[in-house]
Amino acid sequence: MSDVLEVDKLIDDPESRVIVCCGSGGVGKTTTAAALALRAAERGRQTVVLTIDPARRLAQALGLRELGNHPKQVQVEGFEPKGELWAMMLDMRRTFDDMVRVHAGPERAEQLLQNPFYQTISTSFSGTQEYMAMEKLGQLAATDEWDLIIVDTPPSRSALDFLDAPTRLSSALDGRMIRLLTGPAKAGGWGLRKVVNAGFSMFAKAVSTIIGGQLLTDASAFMQAFDSMFGGFRERARKTSELLRSGGTSFLVVAAPEPDALREASYFVERLSEESMPLAGLVANRTHPVLAPLSSAEAVAAAEQLAKGETSAPLAEAVLRLHADRVALADRETRLLARFTRAHPEVPLVRVPALPSDVHDLEGLRDIGTRLAANSVER
Numbered sequence: 130m131s132d133v134l135e136v137d138k139l140i141d142d143p144e145s146r147v148i149v150c151c152g153s154g155g156v157g158k159t160t161t162a163a164a165l166a167l168r169a170a171e172r173g174r175q176t177v178v179l180t181i182d183p184a185r186r187l188a189q190a191l192g193l194r195e196l197g198n199h200p201k202q203v204q205v206e207g208f209e210p211k212g213e214l215w216a217m218m219l220d221m222r223r224t225f226d227d228m229v230r231v232h233a234g235p236e237r238a239e240q241l242l243q244n245p246f247y248q249t250i251s252t253s254f255s256g257t258q259e260y261m262a263m264e265k266l267g268q269l270a271a272t273d274e275w276d277l278i279i280v281d282t283p284p285s286r287s288a289l290d291f292l293d294a295p296t297r298l299s300s301a302l303d304g305r306m307i308r309l310l311t312g313p314a315k316a317g318g319w320g321l322r323k324v325v326n327a328g329f330s331m332f333a334k335a336v337s338t339i340i341g342g343q344l345l346t347d348a349s350a351f352m353q354a355f356d357s358m359f360g361g362f363r364e365r366a367r368k369t370s371e372l373l374r375s376g377g378t379s380f381l382v383v384a385a386p387e388p389d390a391l392r393e394a395s396y397f398v399e400r401l402s403e404e405s406m407p408l409a410g411l412v413a414n415r416t417h418p419v420l421a422p423l424s425s426a427e428a429v430a431a432a433e434q435l436a437k438g439e440t441s442a443p444l445a446e447a448v449l450r451l452h453a454d455r456v457a458l459a460d461r462e463t464r465l466l467a468r469f470t471r472a473h474p475e476v477p478l479v480r481v482p483a484l485p486s487d488v489h490d491l492e493g494l495r496d497i498g499t500r501l502a503a504n505s506v507e508r
Contacts, residue, residue, distance in 0.1 A: 132410075132477040132478075133477060133478070133479065134409065134410035134411070134412070134477035134478055134479040135477070136165070136168075136479065136498075136501045136502045137168075137172070137502045139379060139409055140165060140168060140169040140172065140174065140277065141172060141174075143276070144376065144377055145277060145377060145379060146270070146276065146277060146278065146375075146377035146378065147266070147270065147277075147278045147279075147280065147372065147373075147375075147377060147378040147379070148162075148165060148277070148278070148279045148280070148378075148379050148380075148381060148409070149279075149280045149282060149373070149378065149379070149380045149381070150162040150165070150279065150280065150281055150282060150381050150383055150412075151282045151380060151381070151382055151383065151397060152282075152382050152383040152384050152390065152393065152394055152397065153384070153389070153390050153393040153394070155385075156383050156384050156385045156390050156414055156415075157383055157385070157414040157415060157481075158281050158282060158383045159180055159187055159281045160190075160488050160494070160497060161281075161381070161383050161412055161414065161481075161497070161501070162178055162180065162187075162279050162280065162281035163178055163180070163187050163190055163191065163216075163281075163494050164488075164494045164495070164497035164498040164501060165178075165279050165381075165498065165501065166178035166214060166216070166277075166279045167191075167210075167214060167491065167494045167495060167498055168495070168498035168499075168501070168502065169212070169277050169279070170203075170210040170211075170212045170213055170214035171210040171211060171212070171495075172211060172212070173210075173211040173212045174212045174276055174277045175212050175213050175274070175275045175276045175277065176212060176213065176214055176215065176275060176276075176277045176278075176279065177200050177214075177215040177216065177217065177269060177274075177275040177277075177278055177279070178214075178215070178216050178217075178278075178279045178280075178281065179217055179218075179219065179262070179265060179266065179269065179278065179279070179280045179281065180196070180216070180217070180218050180219070180281040181218070181219045181258065181262050181281060181282065181283040187216060187218065187281075188216070188218065189489060189490075190488055190489055190490055190491065190493065190494055191203045191205070191214075191216055191491065191494075192205035192208070192490065192491060193216065196216055196217055196218035197217060197218065197220070198217065198218070198219065198220035198223045198224060198227075198265075199217060200215040200216065200217045200269070200274075200275075201215060201216060201217060202214070202215050203215065203216055205491060208491055213275075215275065217265075219258075219261060219262055219265055219283075221251075221252070221257060221258045221261045222251055222252055224261040224264055224265050225251040225257065225261055225264075226242060226251070228261075228264055229241050229242060229247075230242075258283050259283050259293075260366075262280070262282070262283055263366070263369045264365065264369070266278065266280055266369065266372070267365055267368060267369045267372065270372060373406055374404070374405055374406055374407070376407070378406075378407055379407050379408070379409035380401055380406055380407060380408050380409060381409050381410060381411075381412055382394045382397050382398060382401075382408070382410075382411045382412070382476075383411075383412045383414055384411060384412070384413060384414065385413075385414055385415050386413055386414075386415070386416050386461075386462035386465050386466055387465070388465065391465055391466070391468075391469050394411060394469070395469060395472060395473065398411070398473050398476055408476065409477070410476055410477035410478055410479065411469070411473075411476050411477070411478045411479075412478075412479055412481060412501065413462075413466055413478060413479065413480045413481065414481050415481065415482075415483040416459075416462055416480040416481065416482055416483065417455060417458050417459050417462060417482070417483060418459060418480070418482050419452075419455060419456050419459045420455075421452060423452060423456075424456060425452075425453040425456040425457050425460070426453075428449045428450070428452045428453040428456065429449070429450070429453045431449050432446045432449035432450050432453070435449070466478070466480070479501060479503075481497065481500045481501055482500055484496065484497070
């Protein structure tokens with residue numbers, strides 16, 4: 130049987146520096162991350178939340194017109210936390226550009242930024258968004274301006290992309306590729322063809338968007354300029370991986386009580402264990418607890434009795450049938466979560482009841498935070 134996930138204990142712990150919210154798409158990662166950040170700030174932490182959600186719902190919920198690629202403090206009338214709350218939304222291209230400017234030097238950086246080949250891979254290379262999220266996380270951690278960083282992982286088909294990004298991107302742009310592309314032009318483009326034929330599918334997809342005779346020239350010029358900063362690129366990937374495995378980092382897997390989402394969560398839990406990454410627990414989001422001690426069968430029987438009675442009570446009958454449906458839904462969710470906890474008894478869990486409407490302001494986020502911390506987990 131799983132333990133209860135104690136959210137306040139997690140966010141109050143001064144040793145807790147990074148919380149990564151992950152899971153499949155559409156399960157409420159962004160809302161969970163924002164609610165945790167808000168609660169942490171109100172409890173005294175200097176908190177920043179990094180979102181990769183393109184819908185910009187986080188900015189609206191925090192009372193901000195928009196979020197940028199650098200943290201912005203949340204200062205809304207009536208919001209007076211004991212700590213501070215900052216928020217930002219990842220701009221993948223700007224993060225890549227900033228990384229180039231910092232590590233390549235002014236002249237070489239300008240060559241890279243203007244290179245058509247760079248302009249393609251900085252927006253379309255597989256794994257770039259996930260890597261840049263990791264890059265930004267590393268930058269935030271290095272400043273020591275915040276004592277708690279909460280990350281909303283990128284929307285992707287597989288939540289594992291976030292973990293794999295540093296290794297995948299640095300491996301794709303490794304020394305072998307640089308040697309092939311920086312070979313003499315008299316090779317007639319053989320280096321580039323060899324790369325493509327060797328199965329670098331991500332690379333091939335990127336370069337296929339560049340057409341014309343400048344392809345090889347642009348690619349070679351890019352790699353020659355990139356070679357000088359490549360060591361730093363791989364070193365930061367290594368440090369980010371170490372940060373994810375450090376004692377101050379915790380992963381929260383967010384899932385809806387649905388088969389596909391819980392299957393993805395189970396896969397993610399197993400992967401975190403294999404990678405020796407610290408898992409704090411599972412957030413079972415948007416659950417539907419039963420609010421009255423009346424079984425489904427009893428509710429249906431009572432509704433049938435009302436329907437057959439001499440006195441019409443359509444409203445009461447409808448409420449009873451709705452309650453029966455709610456009990457059936459809650460029972461289904463309980464069975465699904467029980468299956469998960471049997472497979473992963475070591476994973477702490479908290480259920481977060483669904484709200485009657487979407488979260489669109491600080492009060493809604495505060496409500497989610499309260500539900501996260503309530504720990505009213507039915508066993």
